[in-house]
Amino acid sequence: MLQRLALALGLLILGPALALAHGPTPQRADETLVIAAPPEAVWAVLSRFGGIGEWHPLVKKVEATGGDAAGAERVLTLEKGEVKEGLDELDPAAHRLSYRLLTENAEAIPVSFYTQTIEVKPDGAGSEVSWGARFYRADTTNEPPEDRNDAAAIAAMTDFIQQGLKGLQAKVTAK
Amino acid sequence: MKGGAAVAGPGDGGENAALPPLMRTRQALARLAFALLALGPFAASGPARADTPAPLVAVVSQKAAELSLVDIDAREVRAVIGLAAVPAGLAASADGASVYVTHPDLSLVSRVDLASGTVAATFKVGLEPFGIAVSADGRHLLVSDWSADALIRLDASTGAETGRVAIGHAPAGLVVDEKAGLAYVADRESNQVSVVRLADMVRLATVPVGRAPFALALSPGGERLYVANVQSGDLSVIDTGATPREIARPKVGLMPYGVAVTPDGRTVLVSNQQSGKLAIVDAETLALGPAQPRLGTFPEGITVVSPSRAAAVDWAEDEVVVIDIEASTILGRVKVGTSPRNLVALPRGR
Numbered sequence: 001m002l003q004r005l006a007l008a009l010g011l012l013i014l015g016p017a018l019a020l021a022h023g024p025t026p027q028r029a030d031e032t033l034v035i036a037a038p039p040e041a042v043w044a045v046l047s048r049f050g051g052i053g054e055w056h057p058l059v060k061k062v063e064a065t066g067g068d069a070a071g072a073e074r075v076l077t078l079e080k081g082e083v084k085e086g087l088d089e090l091d092p093a094a095h096r097l098s099y100r101l102l103t104e105n106a107e108a109i110p111v112s113f114y115t116q117t118i119e120v121k122p123d124g125a126g127s128e129v130s131w132g133a134r135f136y137r138a139d140t141t142n143e144p145p146e147d148r149n150d151a152a153a154i155a156a157m158t159d160f161i162q163q164g165l166k167g168l169q170a171k172v173t174a175k
Numbered sequence: 176m177k178g179g180a181a182v183a184g185p186g187d188g189g190e191n192a193a194l195p196p197l198m199r200t201r202q203a204l205a206r207l208a209f210a211l212l213a214l215g216p217f218a219a220s221g222p223a224r225a226d227t228p229a230p231l232v233a234v235v236s237q238k239a240a241e242l243s244l245v246d247i248d249a250r251e252v253r254a255v256i257g258l259a260a261v262p263a264g265l266a267a268s269a270d271g272a273s274v275y276v277t278h279p280d281l282s283l284v285s286r287v288d289l290a291s292g293t294v295a296a297t298f299k300v301g302l303e304p305f306g307i308a309v310s311a312d313g314r315h316l317l318v319s320d321w322s323a324d325a326l327i328r329l330d331a332s333t334g335a336e337t338g339r340v341a342i343g344h345a346p347a348g349l350v351v352d353e354k355a356g357l358a359y360v361a362d363r364e365s366n367q368v369s370v371v372r373l374a375d376m377v378r379l380a381t382v383p384v385g386r387a388p389f390a391l392a393l394s395p396g397g398e399r400l401y402v403a404n405v406q407s408g409d410l411s412v413i414d415t416g417a418t419p420r421e422i423a424r425p426k427v428g429l430m431p432y433g434v435a436v437t438p439d440g441r442t443v444l445v446s447n448q449q450s451g452k453l454a455i456v457d458a459e460t461l462a463l464g465p466a467q468p469r470l471g472t473f474p475e476g477i478t479v480v481s482p483s484r485a486a487a488v489d490w491a492e493d494e495v496v497v498i499d500i501e502a503s504t505i506l507g508r509v510k511v512g513t514s515p516r517n518l519v520a521l522p523r524g525r
Contacts, residue, residue: 024279024303024305025280028473028490028514030491088449098449134448134473
């Protein structure tokens with residue numbers, strides 16, 4: 001009985017900490033796409049941090065605060081729930097932006113933390129867009145269920161990036 | 176130490192390149208064995224060798240599950256040793272004979288015997304062993320357990336647990352001050368450093384730092400501890416005196432994941448993972464140097480190899496990055512196995 005109580009208390013204490021925690025083993029996903037538009041045109045769309053809902057097919061709604069500068073935040077509504085992201089760096093000279101997950105939601109996307117960096121480089125008359133993410137699986141214990149393991153996290157992030165790149169391409173090249 | 180730094184130069188690499196891969200490995204191991212012998216009790220009394228050992232770093236690659244030994248001067252991989260899955264942290268014994276590696280996903284610690292280039296032993300340890308250190312006499316290991324929130328002491332030869340102390344949440348990096356008999360552990364999710372007395376494995380103090388402390392490094396004399404705070408992007412500077420306390424917390428960049436101090440104690444090197452840049456901090460003024468060379472896409476661990484050289488790993492580009500400390504420049508890159516996370520300089524003749 002006492003043991004059970006101690007266990008319950010232990011879980012209570014652990015509870016809030018787990019919401020912030022991520023495991024020790026990161027994963028990554030990297031995709032690139034060549035878009036037939038100059039880097040400036042791609043960057044004009046990409047650099048509006050709150051504008052992702054206009055081109056990313058998986059983003060249903062965006063609520064953004066803080067503009068397009070480091071410290072800005074946005075809440076993305078995905079099919080199965082919301083995640084909150086924070087902008088860390090927006091470098092117009094390098095055409096590069098970098099942001100991180102502030103509030104996780106394993107239902108919406110099965111990861112416990114990520115940073116993502118998107119960079120636009122010239123490619124002939126067009127642009128090469130590189131989109132990379134570094135992240136941790138949703139369940140960071142050593143026995144994660146199938147929908148919250150490394151493979152699930154990699155599949156979800158890869159899909160999010162691929163669809164994002166295609167959506168960005170469609171938006172930028174639309175006549 | 177400085178005298179020993181001029182080494183088997185690029186000519187070495189050329190001669191090696193002509194050999195088939197297996198021979199290269201054999202030759203590398205033979206050279207390594209020689210290097211390790213040179214560290215023995217006879218080294219001090221013997222005449223100075225023309226062929227002083229090259230500065231080697233040992234690198235763990237997470238995805239490739241291997242340990243690479245990289246010659247920093249020649250910028251070549253000298254040996255590759257296969258490991259169990261998902262190696263994360265590593266430490267070298269002071270005699271240079273062994274490297275110990277943590278595998279958090281497997282609750283495992285491996286001991287790699289460098290002379291034979293094999294995994295000599297594996298130990299089941301805790302839940303998610305992460306940071307690791309070896310005592311100077313090589314008899315004890317200290318391991319931070321990310322999900323058990325503990326610092327664990329092990330017998331280095333058997334892997335048997337000989338001590339344990341509860342510390343903060345998600346303990347990550349750890350460093351040992353042998354003279355003071357203390358270990359410092361970065362309790363990542365508790366935003367603090369735990370100070371543990373090694374003699375009886377008792378936590379003496381906790382020092383609040385920035386958000387998500389991960390890596391830490393001691394000044395050569397042990398009077399200062401530098402802690403890289405990943406989430407708040409700053410460096411906690413801790414005075415380790417009788418009552419350890421944070422004395423400054425300068426901003427260093429986006430997601431600092433690695434920190435190292437030069438042998439003269441005057442410079443602190445920080446690898447910023449999210450911006451991919453190297454931050455160079457003056458230890459006296461705590462000012463950030465103007466030069467911030469690009470290390471790569473997602474740099475992580477960083478270590479000082481000699482008074483003039485440091486090396487970092489780039490987790491995303493699978494490279495060891497060689498740094499000229501004085502010039503604040505990148506000298507070159509060496510490809511290693513997929514997803515290198517951390518590295519340690521191997522001890523050599525002094």
